[in-house]
Amino acid sequence: MVQPNFSLAACTGDIYLRTCDLQGRHTVNYEAYKKEVDFTLRSNRNGHAQPFAIRVIPEIGRKFQLFSDTGEPLDISLSFSSRNSVPTPLRPDIFSKQYPGSLNDLSNFLSVNINPASAITSNFYYGNFQMEVMQYINSQSTESQTVNFDIEMEVEPSISIRNLRNIQITNASFSSGQDITGYEDFCIDGVGFSNYLVNLTSRNGITSGARGAKMFQLNGAMESLPYAASFTDDMNQTLGARTLSVEQARGTLPNRAPGRCLTDNARLFVTIPAGSWEHARGTYFSDVLTVTVTSQ
Known part of the structure; x- marks a missing residue:
């Protein structure tokens, strides 16, 4: 009392x-x-x-x-x-x-x-x-x-990436003259924000592709191949916003509760130009692509 x-x-x-x-x-x-x-x-x-x-x-x-x-x-x-x-x-x-x-x-x-x-x-x-x-x-x-x-x-904003796995690409289903494209769906989750920035960086660095365009680099035993990476938060799209270490793409978090990555909400594309893979002498190329998301 x-x-x-x-x-x-x-x-x-x-x-x-x-x-x-x-x-x-x-x-x-x-x-x-x-x-x-x-x-x-x-x-x-x-x-x-x-x-x-x-x-x-x-x-x-x-x-x-x-x-x-x-x-x-x-x-x-x-x-x-x-x-x-x-x-x-x-x-x-x-x-x-x-x-x-x-x-x-x-x-x-x-x-x-x-x-x-x-x-x-x-x-x-x-x-x-x-x-x-x-x-x-x-x-x-x-x-x-x-x-x-x-x-x-x-709310202390926090952001995380879930379900992002390796992207395996093969030319088996592509014809001569076609770019090879692969993609991986994943989930961006978080709390305290609605928009975010995506930044992609390559362990192998940046090289020049056709017409001097900046591209990421796949390394093989004998040579390297340029490739492009892109991102989208629209799961209906087949192309994404091009991102490099000097550029960023924007995304919007779906209106749902945090910690509920029951379905993926982001897509990462990797594209190898036809002019690169068609003349490759090696059979295996790799890179480590780092995806960084920053809340806004």
Whole structure:
């Protein structure tokens, strides 16, 4: 039990109806997807505890949501528990059931939850809310107090590449005069961003292809072959945006929850020009191509 402290700066209301420690900013742990806001509340009149009910009103819209800097919404849910009672889900701008009041400041909990299936595509989300506490005497509403509070979530952006395997290319299915092309699908996953940059670098370095174009290099026992590498985030495309160590291609992360690479969302192409492979004397060539993705 918390004894009254009339000088407590974090309280809103008076000695008969007030909340303490709810006003201000509360930060959600994005890795846990939840926040327990512990605050105190008292409701009494004429020396007797009086029941109360609460409602939470979002500043924007009719849903409990946080918003990114660009205005992208992130749905949240709120539930309320008084003095260790079973948490009761809250609905926006609708009063809860009545709870027993108290003469003193007693603990209450406002639970903030984020659906783990939500796509988190920004590194910061914020929302402003107002809680109204209504006091009842003889089942009649008599007085109310309101308190404003903020909920925010800061996200440390992270990005990863999954399912990227070696690309095996053979000329068995290509005719003379055709470029040889192979590709590999993979998944780019992450949290706290929506766009990314892709950079490709070759262990063997860069060489000159036809007409002096810069290309990557495959090395064999007797010679080297130039090749081109490209990337796309459109799985319907058969050609990608050309990337070299001095250039970058852009991609967009699908609107889905992090850690859910159930399907691939990126494609890497490798192309060997016909003029290179047709005159090759060797039979085996290789390179190590490094794919670097950077969140934006």
